[in-house]
Amino acid sequence: MNNLQLEKLLNEKLSPQLIKDYSPNGLQVEGATEINVVVTGVTASQALIDKAVELNADALLVHHGYFWKGEPEPIRGMKGKRIRTLIKNDINLFGYHLPLDIHPELGNNAELARLLEIEVEGGLEGHPQSVAMFGRLKQPLTGAQLAERINRALDRAPLHIAPDNADKLIETIGWCTGGGQDYIELAAQHGLDAFISGEISERTTYSARELDIHYFAAGHHATERYGIKALGEWLAAEHDLDVTFIDIDNLV
Structure with a gap:
């Protein structure tokens, strides 16, 4: 080609x-x-x-x-x-x-939802190009259970900041792969039970506590492996190219 x-x-x-x-x-x-x-x-x-x-x-x-x-x-x-x-x-x-973050089939957000068994409901910003999403777990989970699911899916233990009621079940959830930590306030405004991003900032800890929302930092690299992998698999399947995904380890 x-x-x-x-x-x-x-x-x-x-x-x-x-x-x-x-x-x-x-x-x-x-x-x-x-x-x-x-x-x-x-x-x-x-x-x-x-x-x-x-x-x-x-x-x-x-x-x-x-x-x-x-x-x-x-x-x-x-x-x-x-x-x-x-x-x-x-x-x-x-x-x-960003086009790969938001793609509804092959994007990082779509792939993270698939891996974590989240039913996508829409964009947190209220339009199709939103880089943050929201949806619903098929079955409610505790914070510890969702942390374990993230760990299994991404092969990386997330940092979990729990609300005052640590036993509060998670059903509705927002997420943004990579450096999407500042969407946590929008997630709280939507009344969501939890928010996941790749990166965390120092300020995010206080936001999660004061907004009374479960928060999970799952790693920038770890949350963004899967969009580019899916894009390559699409190229190989639909356009007969020889495609190899290489994962270079990154702990952040």
Whole structure:
């Protein structure tokens, strides 16, 4: 498949034009014209690029790519090494950030809901491009039971901040993968029993206590493995590309 054809295909699937983002979505570093072998992963770190080189990949498809708003512009140091490695090995870099978070079938939020057995009901922000979601567990759980389910599903024990009534059952739940901790107030305004995000900030602890809501920090990387993996599996199944998902360990 031609690299520009692949970009068009991904854009048609993920509709990046519908959402404002902090980085460009699509083809970020141009490489080989013809693409047969694709490596997918969460972040375009040097370790992931090196694995793509090892697998003779023509393209690297990630959730966290490059050229973020506010970052230094010079291509030097760590950033320079990463981009030199891609160019030297003729590897295309495709990055999709918020469009992959919110996609209703393949997105990080949709995949987290599937893994945790949450029935999706809508977006916390009240529109289809909401990056935070809400829904309902099929059966109510205690905080400890939900923490154990998260641990089993993501292979990572979450940080759980319980409300004053620690035995309060969880039925309605909001979530936002990655750095979505500040949606906790919106979750509380919706009257939800619990909120899950990837990252936690110092302020989030006080928010959870004062809003009287179960809160779970499940890891930025851990909550965002599954969208890019699902996107790669879709490419392999529907478009006959050789796709390999590589999980580079990250404890945050």
